[in-house]
Amino acid sequence: MTDATQNTGAVAPQGSLHTLDARTKRRNAAEGRFKLYGMIAIGIGLLMLVTLLYTILSKGTGAFTQTFVSMEVELLESKLDKSGERDLEKIKKVTTFGYAPLIKSAFEKTVEANGIETDLKSKDMTKILSKSAASQLRNYVIANPDKIGQTIEFRFLANSRVDGYMKGRVTRDSIANDKNITPAQLDLVDQLIEVGALKKTFNIDFIIGADASDQRPEAAGIGVAMVGSFFMMLVVLVLALPIGVAASIYLEEFAPKNWITDIIEVNISNLAAVPSIVFGILGLAVFINYMHLPQSAPLVGGLVLTLMTLPTIIISTRAALKAVPPSIRDAALGVGASKMQAVFHHVLPLAAPGILTGTIIGLAQALGETAPLLLIGMIGFIASNMPETVGEGLLSPNSAMPAQIYEWAKRADPAFYERAWGGIIILLIFLISMNTLAVLLRRRFERRW
Amino acid sequence: MYDTEKLGTDVNQTETKISARNVQVYYGDTHAIKDVNVDIDAKAVTAFIGPSGCGKSTFLRCINRMNDTIDVCRVEGDIKIDGEDIYDKRVDPVQLRAKVGMVFQKPNPFPKSIYDNIAYGPRIHGLAKNKAELDEIVEKSLRRGAIWNEVKDRLHAPGTGLSGGQQQRLCIARAVATEPEVLLMDEPCSALDPIATAQVEELIDELRDQYSVVIVTHSMQQAARVSQKTAFFHLGNLVEYGDTSQIFTNPKDERTESYITGRIG
Amino acid sequence: MPLSWLVLLVLALAAAGYFIGRIRVLKLAGGDVRALHSLPIYYGTNVALSVAVPALAVLLVWLLAQPTLIERSVSGMIAPEMIPEGSNLNLVMSDVRRVADGLNTAIAGGAMSLAEVDAMDATVVDVRARLGELGVALGQDVRPEVLAAAKSYRSAAVTGNTMRTLIVLALAVIGFGISFSKTNPDYRARNVVERAVLALLMAAASLAILTTVGIVLSMLFETINFFGLHNWRDFFFGTTWAPNFRGDSELSILPLLWGTLYISFIALLVAVPIGLFAAIYLSEYAGPKTRAFAKPLLEILAGIPTIVYGLFALLTVGPMLVNLFGQSGSLGVDWMSGATSVLTAGVVMGIMLIPFVSSLSDDIINAVPQAMRDGSLGLGATSSETIRQVVIPAALPGIVGAILLAASRAIGETMIVVMGAGAIAKFSLNPFESMTTITTRIVSQLTGDGDFASPETLVAFALGLTLFVLTLGLNVLALYIVRKYREQYE
Secondary structure, three states: OHHHHHOOOOOOOOOOOOOOOOOHHHHHHHHHHHHHHHHHHHHHHHHHHHHHHHHHHHHHHHHEEEEEEEEEEOHOOOOOOOOOOHHHHHHHHHHHHHHHHHHHHHHHHHHHHHHOOOOOOOHHHHHHOOOOOHHHHHHHHHOHHHOOEEEEEEEEEEEEEHHHHHHHOOOOOOOOOOOOOOOOHHHHHHHHHHHOOOOEEEHHHHHHHHOOOOOOHHHOOHHHHHHHHHHHHHHHHHHHHHHHHHHHHHHHHHHHOOOOHHHHHHHHHOOOOOOOHHHHHHHHHHHHHOOOOOOOOHHHHHHHHHHHHHHHHHHHHHHHHHHOOOOHHHHHHHOOOOHHHHHHHHHHHHHHHHHHHHHHHHHHHHHHHHHHHHOOOOOOOOOOOOOHHHHHHOOOOOOHHHHHHHHHHHHOOOHHOOOOOHHHHHHHHHHHHHHHHHHHHHHHHOOOO | OOOOOOOOOOOOOOOEOOOOEEEEEOOEEEEEEEEEEEEEEEEEEEEOOOOOOHHHHHHHHHHHHHHOOOOEEEEEEEEEEEEEEEOOOOOOHHHHHHHEEEOOOOOOOOOOOHHHHHHHHHHOOOOOOOOHHHHHHHHHHHHHHHOHHHHHHOOOOOEEHHHHHHHHHHOOOOOOOOOOOOEEEEEOOOOOOOOHHHHHHHHHHHHHHOOOOEEEOHHHHHHHHHEEEEEEOOOOEEEEEHHHHHHHHHHOOOOHHHHOOOOOO | OOHHHHHHHHHHHHHHHHHHHHHHHHOOOOOOHHOOOOOOOHHHHHHHHHHHHHHHHHHHHHHHHHHHHHHHHOOOOOOOHHOOOOOHHHHHHHHHHHHHHHHHHHHHHHOOOOOHHHHHOOOOOOOHHHHHOOOOOOOOOOHHHHHHHHHHHHHHHHHHHHHHHHHHHHHHHHHHHHHHOOOOOOOHHHHHHHHHHHHHHHHHHHHHHHHHHHOOOOOHHHHHHHHOOOHHHHHHHOOOOEOOOOOOOOEHHHHHHHHHHHHHHHHHHHHHHHHHHHHHHHHHHOOOOEEEEEEEEHHHHHHHHHHHHHHHHHHHHHHHHHHHHHHOOOOOOOOOOOOOOOHHHHHHHHHHHHHHHHHHHHHHHHHOOHHHHHHHHHHHOOOHHHHHHHHHHHHHHHHHHHHHHHHHHHHHOOHHHHHHHOOOOOOOOOOOOOOHHHHHHHHHHOOOOOOOOHHHHHHHHHHHHHHHHHHHHHHHHHHHHHOOOOOOOH
């Protein structure tokens, strides 16, 4: 506001309108610059969005494909079922160590059959397979004991280093100090690719499978965590929607204007801005330490997220109720309905699309929340068991999608990073579908009064 | 209370300040102003009257290109001020608006001090070399706005704290501060009480010494009181334009007569 | 009876009550609905509510109160001198609970009879081995007093549960009886039901207060425990954060607060100019098409979960900054050694806050009346002059409120700093160094294997409480400012 002193003595604009005076030119230049700053700001914002999405897609899509080695394995009776009785209990006694020789010899045969020359011993050859290969074989045999003695075609997961090699993450230079793989093994991989025994294909197990130990990134999947998230969302929906709607109806339609109502309102708007980690502390202290609910259970996660989502749902529900014009209430009251009837019969149904939209957005928010889950113990273990009943789904330890992503990001092997990005793609697909649904609902049912 | 000094009384009443030819205004698909031709005199008060929605305000806003700020609005035809087409590509609306000031329907002082409200225009247009000159401009403008005596002791109090009538006179003073040649007033008294209205009307009458004043008004009495020329708009057409006394006593057009006698409105 | 069965039973009784109430009143009115005071569904609902509400309310209170009561009576059995060196009552009690759970499992699985459990003597039997055989793993040997406490804990819990079932069911039946006997055509069922529903609605609304109280109390108690074990002066005024799980830690919040504020400051440095200019452009310059396109796109940034930003910081922005500022980086300066740093976390958090700042400011700028802009434009001001000298000053309080809200967001943000900021607590001005924050330390102190009753773990609650008070203060202030601002233009 000190322009007055900077005045350069420009003439008052009494000259021709068709010639720009110097001051106007300068002012227009400033105007242009200012507008440019705005465009740059928008540009930076959009650029960040594009960068973020590009990073996620470019780094995460790899998780959806996986390298497999296919070979024919002879299920030798002499190794797997010496008695020949096909007694399941006896077959189960053969540990994964017992299966390793079968894989070794299958590998040797594959190499031989395809005319591949290599100096590697069979023990080193099988190292290009995942450590889970033997247990995969064992699980198959236990499920199909009648196949013993036959030769079956198997697809084994390749080791994560081989997978990384196929995806360009691992190169011959980068493995100089890597104990898990040698250049000779990569030569073998190249030869196997040529003969078509080693291929990179779509990997459904990443989407529906369970997490794996930190030695086997190639086997890790997000399926179990997805189920964990599902149960948490179920709890949130079942609790937050009715409670949120009830609270909103009270505050919007019935609450007297007094200090108690004021306190509740201030409280809700503040709860909406309380850091999510504080809700985690609350969950840890109240649900786990005080009420002794099981740690890492989706039920506890759901309860914490319910408390966190309630303010969001209340705020949007109140907006939806407020948008219903008073004339509707008056009309209902005018025909002798009680206030309660007017609200439940007329106002609530009219506000339903808005409430639903708000609820979906609240759920989407809860689905992506991570911090409180860390504190109630939804990380630090391998979520490997798919729950079988609803009760188990709610109470037995599980992870959740964002917690699983965090867990992977913490592990040392970079192969898990790809899984973390891939997990984000899945998480974002859920969030985008939920938000799209909310937008569509709003478009479809939005009413202008 | 009216402390404005009388300046330059020797005025040639017939000099044309603004001339509009074949002006058409469209709001999206709506044809809001149809083929308006009018010559507005310098140093006189011209009133635009007509029923609501007749386009008088729209036409007023064409004269300082305030319609540019509305995306869907399109203006065709010529409007010249001192013979220069204001819709010419070379014209910068900013420079134009310094020359053609505007006062709005509702008083709209900025949420700043009274002093800063007045000094705003001179500052952005660079009219003062130093603080002393700026002080002088502020005082002069407040005197012209007939509000100096009321506010001189509280120049640094917020402008929003004044009464409605005072606020509107402050806005007039603010418009005057940029030394415009034309002053456009869009129903300046519609939000004011009768006493404040009388004060503002008196002020308008004094302003014509120096400025060409164009005032849009809803009230025929007001037009009759303050203006020398009157233009009657109806449904986007300029129906009749002439000396105020003639319009009110001897209208040529039937529609004008209906309006001033209260049959349409 | 398991809890879920009890709840289901009460609900089933309520459902039955609904139909019975309905049928009864219709029968009493001779099938003529017009003879009733209220619609039949209200009589049904009245019975259902009378069954379910008191019973479930008592159940809820019972569930909340029982653990405390049992805990208190059982912990009385453990004399202070019985608590081993380096342990405390809480730890012993968690052993007691574990053993009690083990006994329950053993009985439920049929591996031990009730009498066997009662007769078990820790001085004779190796309880740990015995329970281990039954699949109940215990961390250490069970001492006699722990076993005794566990036994009484178990029996108290069993008695409590039985009483709970009885009382809840009795309440449900009484509720049914009373409401059923009141059911007659003249009974004002609708008014009663509506009053009850109103009470339920009110209860739902007060849950918000309950949550706040829960947050404060849960942190307050543990914080008091913490200050019992650790000097509060060191916490608030010390200068070192050096937790040591063997004890004797220095736990001061100041270095963490410094890291938090520094990172938040950088985040705001990124978010405020970009967000504000974006808001100005969108509200004052952009045409409807640009607005319809750019605004939702920017808001996507706000909908992305923070874990994604955390990963972005850890795996993309951090390494990129190291490539720029690190050793053998493209700028040729050796300023940055690791990917986690104040700058990494700050920049990424700034990106996250851009849409937050821009949409709040957009609302606030739009609240400035158009008359202000017209007044300024009418005087011949350019748009930018109007914005800088009229719109922004008019919107300033609101914008300050928005920035405070963004600051509170930044201070409470967890995932980005957990993954991007590092773990070193120190006072440093160098943005390329890794530093730690309050939220990061809360996560690491509470997710470690630490003993839950040690000051190193309890400090997390004190940190949480401080964080809560800090953000609450900022929010209350910001919301107050924004509300005052809005009132001005309404």
